[in-house]
Amino acid sequence: MTDYDVLVVGAGPVGSTFARHMAEWGYDVAILEKKTEVGVPLQCAGLLGKKIKEVNILPEEYIINHVRGAYLHSPSDHILKVAKKETHAYVLDRIGYDKFLAELAVDTGADLLLKHNVVGVDTKSGKIKLAHGDEITADIIVGADGTKSVVSSAFNEPTTAFSAVQYLLQTEDVLETDFVDLHVKSEISPGFFWSIPLSDRVSRIGLFAQGNYAILNNFLMNFKNSNPKFKNSKILKKYYGAIPISQSRKNLVNKRTILLGDAASQVKPTTGGGLLIGFECAKIAAEAAINALENEDISLLKNYEAKYNHKFEKEFKTQNRVQKTFKLLNDSDLDEMFLKLKEKGAEDIISNYGDMDKQSYLVKEMIKRGLLTAVLPKVMYRSVSNIWNFF
């Protein structure tokens, strides 16, 4: 007899959502969270495509701002404006939202056990070891314990990750609130800088890239000081985090154990955004877990991995190719590409076909119109063709 049907390690947004799905079906679920408080410190820019409302509950009170477009900046500041007529994304109060999702799981019947630091997992017997020495068992264990997942390390190599740094800024000037800014630069590629308005005087600016926090902090400080919009702004807070590098070969299921969210490296390869995919995966994983428990056949957990691959494999492949292509470009290539894109009317195409969560639509359209080849430097055709396999 086990202590619980399901143990979820990590009360992040994805773990709490999965736990709620299981509790809705009447299963005995506990969430083990090492921290004393859910949601802190903030490790997110909080930008989510509006599709989030189709994949999870999102009360209006956690939406700080509505966004309908983006300015894309090249290294020398050639700008592409991408605009939708209506809201395309929300900026969230992530701390509040994480707490809301955890409370919702508890209201639905899950136990939330704070100060429960998991230090070991036996994927075969379903036994979890806690830092304070206790052990706890379940039929199914779910590792939703983020980038440095202890659960994942029981059957995977350590997760590789980008570093991310973000500042909360109070600006002197009043800024536009319905557009975000994204800046590419070869020294941080395939990462990028972002600025996301929370209001007309408060913004989140940040970047993700390979490198340590000190290096990224320097990049971000230079970015802030050289950007006229933020030059005289005041830093209210600094945040640090990690974004898993998308890994197609990661094992998501091992015996009684599955991985979810950042622990499973389930992020968009191009932007590192993980919430929407994490919520979709929480649903797929819950279906597989319910099936396995109903049929008393733990091998049915494997359906989760199969369905996940089926749903996301193609999109991730495209995004990985976009990322690899960007990595080839130096600053002057990027400038040239932006100028050519503008000249060829790409702003309209991106505005019409761009979707921050499904980028393959846009890429397909650009390939169809011959734009990808037209905007890349000719000397790169060979290396780019190796990535895309189509010239």
Ligand SMILES: Cc1cc2nc3c(=O)[nH]c(=O)nc-3n(C[C@H](O)[C@H](O)[C@H](O)COP(=O)(O)OP(=O)(O)OC[C@H]3O[C@@H](n4cnc5c(N)ncnc54)[C@H](O)[C@@H]3O)c2cc1C
């Ligand atoms: C700077 C930054 C900006 C980002 N911006 C965006 C964005 O704009 N949009 C977007 O979609 N995504 C964004 N992301 C990614 C997003 O934040 C993650 O994908 C998301 O938080 C993943 O949720 P999760 O529940 O899988 O993991 P997490 O949110 O990391 O939660 C994991 C939980 O597990 C707990 N835990 C860890 N180890 C243990 C243990 N051993 N025992 C018990 N508990 C444990 C942690 O304390 C934590 O509460 C950003 C990330 C960063 C770093």
